Amino acid sequence: MCNFKKTLLTIIMGSFTMITVAQDFLPETLPWNGKSKSLIASPTDPWVTPGELTGLTESPSYEETMAWLEKLDENSPYITMIPIGLSEQGRAIQMLIVSKNQEFTADEIARSKKPLILFQAGIHAGEIDGKDAGMMLLRDINQGEKLELLDEANLLFIPILNVDGHERKSEYGRVNQRGPKIMGWRTNAVNLNLNRDYTKLETAGIKAVAKVINDYDPDLYIDIHVTDGADYQYDVTYGFVETGGYSPEISSWLSTQFKPEVDQALKDHGHIPGPLLFAANGQDFSEGNVAFSFSPRFSHTYGDIRHLPAILIENHSLKPFEQRVLGTYVFLEQAIKSVGDHFESLQNAVESDSDQSMESVVVKYGFRETPADSMEFLGIKSEKITSALTGNEYVSWQAEPITQQVPSILMDRPVSSVPVPKAYWIPSEWKEVIQKMKEHGIQMEVLEEAKELNLEYSTVTDYRMVSQPYEGKMRFQSFDLAKKYRKLTLQPGSVRVKTDQPLGELAVILLEPESVDSFFQWGYFNTILSQTEYMETYVMEPMIQSMLDQDPALKTRFEEELAKDEAFAKSPRRIYRWFYEQTPYIDQNWKVIPVGREW
Known part of the structure; x- marks a missing residue:
């Protein structure tokens, strides 16, 4: 091989090596040793999950996941797994129904006096924490010591919603996320984002979810994601429509009865729960956190407009995969307990929102004119550095916890409504x-x-x-x-x-x-x-003259248009168009x- 080719190969391989270790450039993480680590099964446990066998550094493939869940299904009288749809590439979208009373049909579940919780993972397939957490939790319910959780509620679990994106997997899936080692892709096989599809219903995944919601009528809907963006101390952030939505009583229930118990459970297990976080300046939180008003194309706002209590979990992408999975496990376990304990009040909230009068509906929200009260923010110290390469200023995170008071910027002011x-x-x-x-x-x-x-x-x-x-x-x-x-x-x-x-x-x-x-x-x-239909100028010219001669009011309106719009007066095309629109020949459906x- 000539020296030139050897040099070129060295450059290419060097670049490739840099890409393969790109996550090494993520900000340093804070040390963590939460109580929830005790939830990880021993490698010798016959029901250890594939993810646990790697120390929660990797997540199993679609085939490995389904094989493990099928085995769990076969060995538990309380589980059945059913397909709810077929992906664009022909893979089955599976859902597990979990019921202590073995109520596995929609009709049976509807007659049950227990609440029904639907939780899904992998709507963005690289953000897969919920799949591994759900596998561990169902294992502990069906083969461990947590069967009593099924006294509280029946469960629906979709382990991988975006199954095609899940199988578009590699080490280069999400460069800004700390694990798992192999990650899937955000969008589906035809490059559509499932979490923008709840109103237009174009993807197989969201069509399947809509059918599940209609058929089974869950009492709580949880959608599990992983964030992008800035660094902070929180590892499990989550939210729901708190203000500026269509289900105020449900929002109140989630705020006052659900959230305090879930937050406490997470804290007790060594996690730091927080709200959904979006830096106002797009980089750090020095200028505040923005509480956006999401439209119903997103999961939790789609739930809100249906009067279905819905929660969006956004685990922090810069925290290790293990920490995020365990936090999700704790969240789901406490969600089951809290819904079971407060089911009657939840039902009352849903009924109240469903019965509210509807003379008008808000179709657009905007920011408040002034920020709400500031919030205590558990941040990470940062500094701004000017790039020697581009001259651009960027944020560098320093792995040092700080506490800040930052503005809370709410987007819940009604801007436009329709009768x-x-x-x-x-x-x-x-x-x-x-x-x-x-x-x-x-x-x-x-x-x-x-x-x-x-x-x-x-x-x-x-x-x-x-x-x-x-x-x-x-x-x-x-x-x-x-x-x-x-x-x-x-x-x-x-x-x-x-x-x-x-x-x-x-x-x-x-x-x-x-x-x-x-x-x-x-x-x-x-x-x-x-x-699709037009009129030729040789027809328009004599017709216009006839119209003006026969209709003095039309002539007056035309002269007013000429006087008020100089561009119109100088445009033969617009003049012809104006007269054409006064005739019955114009397309009435246009x-x-x-x-x-x-x-």
């Missing part, structure tokens, strides 16, 4: 939208014969699209709307969606165009923006959003 009609009508030709409404579990009446109706519709008067797709969709950057009544004949198969139903708020969020997660803003009605409101 709620008696019902919505969706024409039969918009089958994809109708199907998605069904998959959400929204009640609908289906027309069996054609019917003429006079309904209110929104028309897009002006709009601008984003320059790049988001989650595969071309969304709106901005738009203006006008409302007017139209008399139309809807064909058989069209549906009426009444708003006085359990998922009435969700129907409003999906169908009102002002909602950021409406089908309109997600782009499902974009074809209405295309004009830019009309095909969702009618019945008042």
Whole structure:
């Protein structure tokens, strides 16, 4: 081999070696020796999990996970594992049903007097803590000394939701996360983010979850993630919609009855629980923590609008995998106990939120004009360093715990709301939208014969699209709307969606165009923006003259347009367009959003 080739190979291999140890550049972690380490099974235990055999430095593959869970299923009368969907690449999405009374069907569980808890792992497949924690917890319930937990609740456990992303695994999955050694990928096989899909329902995983929620009607829903971002002392951060949501009584229950008990259990086991954390300046918390108002495309806010108590766990990515898994175990175990102990009050909260009056629905929240009270923040000391390479200033974490008082910036101020009609009508030709409404579990009446109706519709008067797709969709950057009544004949198969139903708020969020997660803003009605018929100028010129001669009021309006808009007056194209829109030849459906409101 020539010297040049040897040199090139040395450079390439050197670069590769640097990449393979990229996690060595993560900030130094704080020492930890929590009580929860006692939860790890001995390597000689016949039910030790594959992850425990590695000292919780690795997590098993899809095949290894399912084989271990199938064995647990076969050896316990209290577990059954069922497929709830098929991934884009054809893998089964499995769910375990755990019941001491062996109530394994949706009907049996519905008749049970016990609460039902649904927890899922791997919606972002690299963030897999919940899978290993769930395996350990189910082992201890079914083969250990914690069977009494099933006196408190029945359980549904989805160990890997994004199964295809889980199997797109390598040592290069999540460079900002401290383990496991091999990690899966954030998105699914067609590069869609499942935790942006709860309203549009495009992924096999979230369609499966929606069906589980509709079929089994859980009393608590827990979605387990791992964070990105800054360093701090907290190892288990989690949140729910505390203010600015659609289920205030559920929020109160989670804040006052659930959270204090879970926090105490975590502290007792050597963990540091905290709220969801988002640095206001994107780097450190010197300028405060932002409590965002998530839209219902996310799991816990989707639960909130359904009046389903829902929690988002975000374990801290810079803490070791072992510490995060054990913290998740403690969280889930205490969640079972707390829901069992306070089930009656939880049911009352759900019933109260489900029965609240609904004259209008908030479709957009903004930040408060001034920050809320400051919060005590358990941070990590940092310093800002100017890069010699780029000149950019970046944060360097120093592995030294500090306590700060930082502003708590809340995004719970209602900015925009819409009045709620008696019902919505969706024409039969918009089958994809109708199907998605069904998959959400929204009640609908289906027309069996054609019917003429006079309904209110929104028309897009002006709009601008984003320059790049988001989650595969071309969304709106901005738009203006006008409302007017139209008399139309809807064909058989069209549906009426009444708003006085359990998922009435969700129907409003999906169908009102002002909602950021409406089908309109997600782009499902974009074809209405295309004009398909035009009028030639040799027809327009004589027709315009005739229109002006016959209609003095039209002539006055035209002269007013010329006077107030110089650009309009100088644009033959816009003048022709203006007159065309005054004629009955213009497409009456152009830019009309095909969702009618019945008042």
